[in-house]
Amino acid sequence: MGKLEIVTMRIMTVAVLASLMALPALAQTAPNPKDPKGYTVEDVASIATLPAAEPAAGRIAFSDHHQDRLADPVSGLMKFSDWALAKPVQKQFLGLFPDYDEASVTVAGKTRKKRMYVFVAEARFRVERAAEAIDPSRYVSAAFLEKLDPAIKHRVIAADDAVPNKSAQPAANGAPGRRWCNGAGAICIHSTYKFEGKLPAGVQLVNKLREGGRKISDTIEFESELRVVPAAEIDADGLAKLTGIAAPVTGVVEQNIFWVNQVMPFGKLLLVVQPHPSETGKALVSAFMALGVEADLLEKKKEYGQVPVLRNLIPAQLIAGKSSFNIGNSISAGLPKYARNSIRAVAGLIGAP
Numbered sequence: 606m607g608k609l610e611i612v613t614m615r616i617m618t619v620a621v622l623a624s625l626m627a628l629p630a631l632a633q634t635a636p637n638p639k640d641p642k643g644y645t646v647e648d649v650a651s652i653a654t655l656p657a658a659e660p661a662a663g664r665i666a667f668s669d670h671h672q673d674r675l676a677d678p679v680s681g682l683m684k685f686s687d688w689a690l691a692k693p694v695q696k697q698f699l700g701l702f703p704d705y706d707e708a709s710v711t712v713a714g715k716t717r718k719k720r721m722y723v724f725v726a727e728a729r730f731r732v733e734r735a736a737e738a739i740d741p742s743r744y745v746s747a748a749f750l751e752k753l754d755p756a757i758k759h760r761v762i763a764a765d766d767a768v769p770n771k772s773a774q775p776a777a778n779g780a781p782g783r784r785w786c787n788g789a790g791a792i793c794i795h796s797t798y799k800f801e802g803k804l805p806a807g808v809q810l811v812n813k814l815r816e817g818g819r820k821i822s823d824t825i826e827f828e829s830e831l832r833v834v835p836a837a838e839i840d841a842d843g844l845a846k847l848t849g850i851a852a853p854v855t856g857v858v859e860q861n862i863f864w865v866n867q868v869m870p871f872g873k874l875l876l877v878v879q880p881h882p883s884e885t886g887k888a889l890v891s892a893f894m895a896l897g898v899e900a901d902l903l904e905k906k907k908e909y910g911q912v913p914v915l916r917n918l919i920p921a922q923l924i925a926g927k928s929s930f931n932i933g934n935s936i937s938a939g940l941p942k943y944a945r946n947s948i949r950a951v952a953g954l955i956g957a958p
Contacts, residue, residue, distance in 0.1 A: 644730060644952045646945055652729040652891060653849035657882045662731050665952055669726040669941050671925070680903060680921035681941065682722035694846050695725060699873050699895035701778055701861050708777040708870065720900035721870050724924070726944035728892045729848070730952040736880040736888035739955065741833045741856035744876070747794055750831065750860070753950045754943070756935035757798045767793045767828050768864040778863040778871060780830075785863055791832035794860075799824045802932035807918050814915070825936065827865040827872070833858055844877055848891040852879040855888075862896075870897040876951065890955055892948050896940060898924065 649655060649666045660666040671681030675691055685707055689696045697703045707718040732739065743749075747759040764770055764786035769779045779785075786793035800808065805823040812820045834857035841854045855878050862872030873895045881887035902920050922928040926939020934946045 644949055644956070646728075646949060651849075652727050653847065655729065655849055657850050657852075657889075658884070660729060660731060662733065665728050665730045665949065667726070667728045667945060667948065669724070669944055671941065677722065677903075677921065679919075679927070680722065680898075680925045682724050682898060682903065682921075682924065684900075685721045685723050685897065688723050688725070692725075694843065695893075695895075697843065698847050698875060699725065699893055701863060701871050701873065702781055704781075705871070719870075721897045722900055722903050724894075724896045724898065724940045724944070726894045726941075726948065728948045728952075730890055730892075730956065731881065732888040732890055732956050734888065735886045736855040736878050739856060739878050739888060739890075741858045741876075741878065742790060744858050744955070745790060745792060745831050745833055747792075749954065750794065750796070752954060753947045754935050756801070756933070756937075757796050759794050759796045762793045762795045762828070764793050767830075780861075780863070785830045785861070786832075788832070788835070790835070791830055794829050794831055796827050796829065797824060798826075798936055801935065801937040802930065804923075804930050804932070804937055807930055811915065811918060822867055825866065825868070827862050827869070829860050829862040829872070831858075831860045845879075847893070848877055848879065848889075850879050850882060850889055850891070852882050852889075854879055868899060868902055870899065872896045874947075876955075890952070892951050894944050894947065 644663055644665045646665045646667045647660065649668050651668055651670075652666050655666055669681065670676055670683070673683065675683040675687045677683070689706075696705075700706075707721055709716050710719045711717075747761050750759045751757070764784060767785050770784050770786070772779070799805070800823050808821050808823040839854055839857055844854050844857070845851050857878070858876040860872075860874040862869070865872070873893070875893040877891045877893075879889050879891070881889055903924070905920055917929045919928070923930060924940050926942050928939075931937060931939050931942075934942065936943050938946075
């Protein structure tokens with residue numbers, strides 16, 4: 606087959622895909638799942654600046670920082686380097702580890718950092734029982750993660766099968782001083798999520814137009830460590846600064862996403878349990894989510910904007926949930942909606958008797 610025929614076939618394929626994507630979807634949005642506790646989400650600037658006794662029962666105080674001065678106006682994400690300087694306490698606890706940084710790469714003999722942006726969401730909610738009665742180990746399972754978002758499928762894997770643990774050389778996301786998923790109260794999880802709605806067709810279209818470039822998969826695969834943080838590792842003073850609650854820390858659960866097949870260099874879910882500062886027998890739970898996104902992908906607005914059929918696939922718009930391709934309640938809905946739904950599910954599960 607000659608070059609002209611190959612080009613013609615590629616154009617025809619793109620045209621067919623574009624016409625299919627132009628068809629109206631049967632349902633581009635789905636109703637938010639109602640959690641068993643009926644929590645209402647209320648936007649705040651930051652949970653760390655809230656009065657320590659807030660929010661009230663049945664409320665979730667939530668912020669995804671999309672209006673922060675550091676945030677990109679389209680995506681709502683912050684440059685990792687700006688975030689690290691302006692919010693060192695967040696960076697300490699929401700990176701994979703306290704001194705986590707952007708990876709270094711060497712190209713043509715020159716070393717530079719592989720830049721990324723970070724999405725950060727934080728929330729606080731009240732639980733109608735004592736902090737000491739909340740057992741963190743109940744939330745260290747693949748079943749717990751699947752209840753947060755049924756669209757993402759999880760399975761437990763052996764620690765030796767985790768990608769960084771199999772590497773003979775030090776991995777960029779290797780845990781300093783230990784191996785991922787080792788120790789009591791820790792498990793390794795392999796997770797899979799396939800983009801929903803018209804996004805798989807959009808991914809196929811992008812790949813057809815990017816001849817010779819890195820292909821994008823319509824499925825995100827990632828590996829993580831889910832664990833109860835041992836008492837000896839809990840920095841109670843630092844966590845009090847992070848949560849804005851000057852009270853003891855009775856339990857911490859964290860999910861460290863240390864390997865992703867594309868787009869995201871890292872991720873973190875952190876849950877901190879503390880007694881209510883003014884009401885005996887009640888607890889406050891602070892939940893945090895941080896997701897890194899490759900800067901090279903996020904900044905492709907010019908490249909995508911020049912192709913009419915790709916204008917709704919600009920990565921920053923997709924991530925922010927501002928594209929006609931966004932759908933559902935999971936990652937395909939955009940990170941802000943995904944974070945809200947996940948944290949609402951966390952509140953429903955921990956808040957349940």
